[in-house]
Amino acid sequence: MVDAPRQAFSIADALDRLFRRVRPRDDAEYSYAAVAEAIRTEQGVPISHTYIWQLRTGRRNNPTIQHLTALATFFGVPVAYFLDEEEHKRVEGQLELLVALRNADVAQMALRAAHLSSDSREAMASMIRKVWELEHPQEADANHQEQGGES
Structure with missing residues (x-):
């Protein structure tokens, strides 16, 4: 069985x-x-x-x-x-975004970023990614290794 x-x-x-x-x-x-x-x-x-x-x-x-x-x-x-399980994970990611957008500061940043040029949005995304990596070093390192990057 x-x-x-x-x-x-x-x-x-x-x-x-x-x-x-x-x-x-x-x-x-x-x-x-x-x-x-x-x-x-x-x-x-x-x-x-x-x-x-x-x-x-x-x-x-x-x-x-x-x-x-x-x-x-x-x-x-x-x-x-x-x-x-795959659909569950995909929707979970969307739900996490929904929760984040409920935060007034995050929503304001997103709304303001929508009116920036694509180069400025790319620069903002890079800055946010760097700040996140500083606050979450172990997760950032794991993500970097999964993507085949070097530490």
């Missing part, structure tokens, strides 16, 4: 990340009741707030594709986010 490959992430972990990162305008986390109501109303999919809580906490771990699709639609991610 062959064991099924182990997922590096779980549906509960993925759903928890969505709740923590995708937020309404007031920046408070969505409630289970609000998510369930929106899915029932906007998508016509019957789902309860208790069931969503069970999925997020791992008490239930085998949802239907209809429920996964409804949750993915609500949070604005592809359903593959819950099922495919």
